Amino acid sequence: MxxxxxxxxxxxxxxxxxxxxxxxxxxxxxATTQKPQAVLDALTNYYEKDNSNIHRGAHALADRATRYFEEARETIQHFINARESAEVIFTKGTTESINLVASTFGRKFIEKGDEIIISTLEHHSNIVPWQMLCEEKGAILKIIPINDAGEILFDEFEKLLSAKTKLVSIVHASNALGTINPVKKVIAAAHAVGAKVLLDGAQSTSHLTIDVQDLDCDFMAFSAHKLYGPTGLGVLYGKREVLESMPPYQGGGEMIKEVTFEKTTYNEIPFKFEAGTPNIGDVIAFKAAIDFINQIxxxxxxxxxxxxxxxxxxxxxxxxxxxxxxxxxxxxxxxxxxxxxxxxxxxxxxxxxxxxxxxxxxxxxxxxxxxxxxxxxxxxxxxxxxxxxxxxxxxxxxxxxxxxxxx
CATH class of the missing domain: 3.90.1150.10 (Aspartate Aminotransferase, domain 1)
Structure with a gap:
């Protein structure tokens, strides 16, 4: 059809x-896709009928808003075929998702002399956070070269891999050229030396069928506004075992179980990484965008x-x-x-x-x-x-x- x-x-x-x-x-x-009427209606409907904070309210509006918010998380889980909805974390966008990984996984697991690999095709948002982390930790940033057609040189990538490689962060589809990288091969090669892999899916999620379990990536970052959804909203997918090993990104409400002046106990994933009141209306509207894609x-x-x-x-x-x-x-x-x-x-x-x-x-x-x-x-x-x-x-x-x- x-x-x-x-x-x-x-x-x-x-x-x-x-x-x-x-x-x-x-x-x-x-740069950004336009929004179908269903997305505009979902956003308006939330503010006209259901506007409330989520998860802790005991009244009808809070109950509805919480239900719609978590339904959106489940919709995105199925959209990328994550194992469970807890592996879907809401952020401000692809950029924040990458920075979250750099600031949590990076600061805990990257040490002096360790190596991070990215490619020549990367957007600045998948370059600068790693430069900042390498400068802070004394780690080394290595770059996969490309040919004149804009394709990564996989043989050269394999030469960069070593026991010192702790993370490979690579764009799935280039925003500047459209190149689709052979990410499944990249992930398998990186895992063979014990490295984790983050995929920048800002472009690929808009155009390609995504199955994070089949790809076997450890993280994937993407944005709602390139998927017919609202701006200022994104997703970080992460494998449960990796997310649970990482410290929180920010402190505040929602990401805690119990707070005393002596000690704070952190919440379970995904809430551990979602401090403060989230972008509730846009999350709900994002579900309408994914529904639109699925309908076609x-x-x-x-x-x-x-x-x-x-x-x-x-x-x-x-x-x-x-x-x-x-x-x-x-x-x-x-x-x-x-x-x-x-x-x-x-x-x-x-x-x-x-x-x-x-x-x-x-x-x-x-x-x-x-x-x-x-x-x-x-x-x-x-x-x-x-x-x-x-x-x-x-x-x-x-x-x-x-x-x-x-x-």
């Missing part, structure tokens, strides 16, 4: 507007997005001056490119004048851009509500811009 594109688009209010007098074409999905089907969405990526690559490759960046054999629906020697920002501004929203710049991957010898790229990223006719308009816009430069 394919995508009924007009029906799907009708579910997203934000898409039905004009920008600079032109119908909006939204190709900035790798992850495989159906992926097939549609793959078709869009293939069509866009074909259409734009015919344009003189078009230069694709990131040509990995396995990709999610991200097309990064440059036009002649034009600055990406200028291209983005000219496309915006035609109502076409793309992302420009280094995409928070400055080391990757340096490796590729680029200041940045133009990035068009596709989602379930995008169409081939929109891609044709993108190709028309890029073609006009390229002709200007070629004159």
């Amino acid at each position: 394919g995508i009924e594109i007009e029906k799907i688009r009708g579910l997203f209010p934000v898409l039905h507007q004009e920008v600079h007098g032109k119908p909006l074409i939204y190709f900035d999905n790798a 089907g992850k495989e159906t969405i992926k097939a549609h997005e793959d078709e869009l990526l293939s069509y866009a690559s074909e259409q734009l490759s015919q344009i003189k001056g078009f230069f694709p960046v990131g040509t990995a054999a396995e990709k999610v629906s991200v097309l990064s490119f440059n036009i002649n020697a034009m600055h990406p920002y200028d291209v983005g501004m000219m496309l915006d004048a035609n109502g076409i929203a793309v992302r420009t710049g280094h995409h928070c991957t400055q080391p990757l851009m340096k490796r590729l010898g680029l200041e940045g790229t133009v990035r068009a990223s596709f989602s379930v509500y995008n169409s081939k006719s929109e891609i044709e308009k993108l190709a028309e816009g890029v073609s006009r811009i390229a002709r200007i430069k070629n004159k």
Whole structure:
């Protein structure tokens, strides 16, 4: 069953507007996806009918809010196929999830001379926390190199592994290039030397079917706002045995069992890592986003997005001056490119004048851009509500811009 594109688009209010007098074409999905009406309704409904703090209230509103909140946790458990809902921790986003691991697992288990491995493809949020930890602990950060297509060199990764490797933290799918890394092989190789593995799933959870048990990752971090859900909300998945070995991330309410001035006893997971009042309304709305994905089907969405990526690559490759960046054999629906020697920002501004929203710049991957010898790229990223006719308009816009430069 394919995508009924007009029906799907009708579910997203934000898409039905004009920008600079032109119908909006939204190709900035790798940065954030738009939200279906069901997500907006779930958020409004919580604040209109169920607004209350959770877990400790003895009244009806608290009971309902708690039930809906924990139902959302269970929905996410099944979405990634975690063994139990207690392995799902709510955070502010992928960035906080990674920082949580760096600040808890890292500070407890990483020692002077230990090694952490990341890749050249990483987002800054999967670079800086490890640099900070290495500086604090005297550990060593090692980098997996890539080829010119934007694929990691697995043989080189294997050479980096040793008994000193304590953690491998790697992006599942690159936000800048769309490259899908061979993470199952990475995880198996890392586990063979006793290292734990964290996957940055900010992009992969949007496009790929995720099974954390099959992958066997120790951690996975992802964000709601790239999954048709609210901003400011994310998830850290962790294996129970690893989470239980880690100290709390923050102190406060909810993460405790008992507090005295002499000693505090910490709560069980996941609550040990969820200090304070959580983002209740957005968690409940995130469930509506996952329900939306499940109703269409992850495989159906992926097939549609793959078709869009293939069509866009074909259409734009015919344009003189078009230069694709990131040509990995396995990709999610991200097309990064440059036009002649034009600055990406200028291209983005000219496309915006035609109502076409793309992302420009280094995409928070400055080391990757340096490796590729680029200041940045133009990035068009596709989602379930995008169409081939929109891609044709993108190709028309890029073609006009390229002709200007070629004159």
